[in-house]
Amino acid sequence: MDNHITIFDTTLRDGEQSPGYSMNKPEKLRLALQLEKLGVDVIEAGFPIASDGDYETVKEIGKTIKKSTIAALCRTRQVDLESAVSSLEHAAKPRIHTFIATSDIHLQHKLQMSREEVLESAVNAVEFAKSHYDDIEFSAEDASRSDPEFLIDIFTAVIEAGATTINVPDTVGYALPWEYADLIKTLHDNIPNIDQATISVHCHNDLGLAVANSLMAVRNGARQIECTVNGIGERAGNASLEEVVMAIETRKNNMDYTTGINTKEIYPSSQMLAQITGKGVQPNKAIVGENAFAHEAGIHQHGVLKNPLTYEIMTPDSVGLTSNKIVIGKHSGRFALGKKLEELGYHLNKEDLNRVYTMVTKLADEQKVVNDEDLMNLMATTKYSKEKPDKSVVAGG
Template identity: 55%
Template sequence: MSRDKNRVIIFDTTLRDGEQSPGCSMTLNEKLRVAEALEELGVDVIEAGFAIASNGDFQAVSQISALLKETTVCSLARASTKDIDRAWEALRGAKRPRIHTFISTSPLHMEHKLNMSPEKVLEKIAESVSYARNLCDDVEWSCEDGTRTEEDYLYKSIETAIKAGATTINVPDTVGYTTPVEYTEMMRKIIENVPNSDKAIFSTHCHNDLGLAVANSIAAVEGGARQIECTVNGIGERAGNAALEEIAMAFRTRHDMLPYTTGIVTENITKTSHLVSSVTGLNVQHNKAIVGANAFAHESGIHQDGMLKNAETYEIMTPESVGLGKSTLVMGKHSGRHAFSEKLKELGYELGNNEFLSAFQQFKDLADAKKVVYDEDIIAIVDDGMRDNDGMQITSWKFVCDHGVPNSATFEIVADGSVKEVHSEGNGPVDAAFLALSSLIEGEPDLELYQVHAVTKGTDAQAEVTVRLSDDGRTVNGHAAHTDTLVASAKAYLNAINKLLVKREKGKPEEMAV
């Protein structure tokens, strides 16, 4: 069956490259939720992890493989039989499995990272790709640091990989170095000069070090690539990856200049963005394209006047096209279960019975405490309730903050069915809370970030808090929301501790940059 020549495959690596962002580690349950959301979003390929990196990554790839119904599930592997065997073991249950193997090809990487000759790297390409192809029909090969690889050697490497059985060839801009014009020409020349290029689909994987990841990805498609590797909200190593939502909406909005299509259900973009932000603890910047809080906001009087006359004067796409409905104030303390259920459906959530009852009770409590309840408030409630906190949880709290007495925080903590109380004094209630909770873990992790912002307007708004902790080279983000800023702060800190404990159990991950 022939492929649509303008159909672009969307390869999402939020769960692999995205998770390599400092602090972005996700638990297994969180990864499963994100994977389901990505399938609903219409992603073609999900890179579920790097199976050999840890038992946690292996379990994630394995369980996502069993969970997904249509989407191709992929695992990363270095150019070694051990890596490839582990990847295949994790992928066996997938309806559509893919092994993604890679090796560096730039002179800089071959000399200083691999300590291998160009000839030896070619041998490893042939051996690893052939080995993977004997296990799996769908094999992707990447030339790490491809955009800084010598031209003739790049052609030879790609020819070798395709001859060995690679069905997708990824030419990554690993360090975000290339430019759009350069990348378009590079992709065209690869396809023209590699003798067997017609036997593979070419892919792009761009990092955003110079802010060009999306532009470069689109430029590669202009040059003949038909797969884009990207992440939700553009998260990833260093400055991040190409943002999935920006690519999808660029193709949809400028179809006159970019006649390419994807399988992305753009109306699910905002919901998926909120989920990824929630589980990673990375807030989306307000001026972020497509999914930022200000993406469809207009404050200038001239702009507002134009919008009132015709929205197209200042909006090139509709909020509805990315699943963003206008906030409404119809929910309140008199709203019942049915109305709340319908509101959840409108916002794109489907909760189990226990989750629904818990969210509804929190909504009623919030409605009693606030004058008005916004859609953003409900999203914060659901996201906070769905956040994976299977380790330790705060069940009660007491803060003392008064002039002339020591500031302190006391918490009742439940873990594995047992109850423990922790208490500390500090330089203010937040400091006391963090000191008390840090006693739950060996060693005191470094607090790298403490960020508070209001979910909605008003002095009665819920506070969303993000906490970033670092410990022995590990970095985690904690996230929580509550009408009481002190409670939100404590819950975010404990969320980070829970993640840090999981990360300690995994040990340090193997290197896995592409």
């Protein structure tokens, strides 16, 4: 089986549906160009039927982007399909992504349709889309709460109708990793024409399991992961692109998979999205958070300064950062403080460093973090030896 994992980015569609994350046409185009630079295989540009603005944005992105496939989302309704097909008329690599719910709870309470009617609607939609474009994706909304036997039936039928990707969404973030793995394996092993299509997964993070579920799906036959920059999306968000990609990159000893992502563009992409939306990234967010490569504890600081591998499993440079960050706070040690002061031009002997360390820890108790300006102000009012000390006598720890 091919070990390349297609990265399908839905930041511009599912991500934008997050409250407060809406983007206008120029902003979406700017981010789409960055996603292309990032190396995303598929960019889901929007939901054309949703509004005239969404339609025009998908159209403009399709005209502009040449390397990435551009997907337009649509329900299986005819008016949706026609809008999606039209929006992609100028795209170099167009994909129609059509969907309908398959769980009994959605059929009964939302669609008020039978399984037979849903299957027929799905097949008709795929056939119509296939008459216009070759690259067709079909999603079974709420797949993780659907009857696996019905999923096998509907996926078999849409592949026969021309679908080249079948998506198995954990729409409400309900699945546990081992459950989701079993579902993907069941589909992979029992859909008779599965060799004609790629299995895709689209996981939400309601239980904080979106990335884990996506990786478990890959281990069981999925070869496309749908995700978003910074993990944004409906409710608690989608699987985080940066986490999925860096898990694969960092743990190649355990997962022999590849992506086409230029990982050095991960942090710039994260920052661009934050700047466009005005929504910052949580400080402890994996990979791209402010604290992802920051160290305050003295033991950690000492180890990282000696060899970053002691506490960092990937380099800051690998995701587009210039360096890690040593934070001076009440947990910091003398070794890290001495190194930070050296960066600022202050070379203290052991006695002076001990004295300054005591002052810094008191200041840190008052204001949590001591920044470079605080240190320079402190040193400006502190007496210390101006002679550069012998390195052998400078305290560590």
